[in-house]
Amino acid sequence: MLSSSMNCVADFFTYETTKSVVVKSWTIGVINRAVQLLIISYFIGWVFLHEKAYQMRDTSIESSVVTKVKGFGKYSNHVMDTADYVTPPQGTSVFVIITKLIVTENQVQGLCPENEERYRCELDNECKKTVTTTGGGILTGLCVNYNATIRTCQIQGWCPAEVDTQHVPVMLEAENFTLFIKNSIRFPLFNFEKGNLLPNLTTDDIKTCRFDPEKQPFCPILRLGDIVKLAKQDFAKLAKTGGIIGIKIGWVCDLDHSWDHCVPKYSFTRLDSVSEKNNVSRGYNFRYAKYYKHENGTEYRTLMKAYGIRFDVLVYGNAGKFNIIPTLINTVAAFTSVGVGTVLCDIILLNFLKGADQYKAKKFEEVTDQVLHPASSSNPMYRSSQTLAGRCEEKQSTDSGAYSIGL
Secondary structure, three states: OOHHHHHHHHHHHOOOOOOOOOEEOOHHHHHHHHHHHHHHHHHHHHHHHHOOOEEEEEEEEOOEEEEEEEOOEEEEOEOOOOHEEEEOOOOOOEEEEEEEEEEEEEEEEEEEEOOHHHHHHOOOHHHOOOOOOOOEEEEEEEEEEEEOOOEEEEEEEEOOOOOOOEEEEEEEEHHOOEEEEOOOEEEEEOOOOEEEOOOOHHHHHEEEEEEEOOOEEOOEEEEEEHEEEEEEEHHHHHHHEEEEEEEEEEEEEEEOOOOOHHOEEEEEEEEOOHOOOOOOOOOEEEEEEEEEEEEOOOEEEEEEEEEEEEEEEEEEEEEEOOOHHHHHHHHHHHHHHOHHHHHHHHHHHHHOOOOHHHHHHHHHOOOOOOHHHHHHHOHHHHHHHHHHHHHHHHHHOOOOOEEEEOO
């Protein structure tokens, strides 16, 4: 037990030093240089040239977006302008173009029968007095006549109850509406500012240009039909059910180049494509009301269930500029990674090639205090014979004390 403990202590207080062994083998030499070449190519081609690892990057982009829609549409014999079909009206980065409306006029507070099929009844006990989350109001617990043949549960709320299953037309003129986007960005790390209204744009260009990803990629005037088409959607179907379209503006800038090289890139996608595949709650819709008062002070309202296309302007980006710190870090990482070739070659030599035992004998060697200071080492004859034996056993290389073996 004591001997085992002493051995553990002795093993703990050991020191390992590197010993170089030159292996003259075409196989190992080719593998070693090939691995080193791959590692160097990866760092030069991908890390430094593609990923620009020599740059310091700023991903905390600061952005502001102002939007403005223009166009006239005709709906239910009414000409509609931006004040009628755009909500909210502040020109923010998220807004809705209303394309379909289900209108319930002259609603007042009172009692009336529900109109949904699931509220049909014959007796009062079928209508439990409770607050409904999907109906038109609070159930009173009474079963009343809806018409001459149908009875439904009575509610207290805004009457008459909304009928949102009716078919109404779609304002297809919205396809030709135009959207103006003014976007300003800033990278605080480099104090760099720019906007999507590039210096070469003139007032006449703003009036006449239309965004095209190939012909006019920097025009800030976008046609709604083109946006939906570039998002790979059908405008007529989208206007009928509603949906959410993302307008993405990307600012990926290399600030080692001039100011003019930092330009926006537009892309478009449907953000609610998952809900489109569902059988329940497809598309996008919401309700809002306009309130009025009679001369006697009684309040009434017009309730509208609106279907529309919601546009979300999303701004993202990052900027990079040369900095000595990331350059040094990645350079050191590149040189360190070249050593992977040595590890791979050692594994092959120790386990798969002929002469593995000879390589192990040269690579791993234990030296103890007794070997370093033998009792008979003071004898000149012993030292001479030991030196001769060593020379017969090993051939010493001329470079840095390394030993050379041939396989």
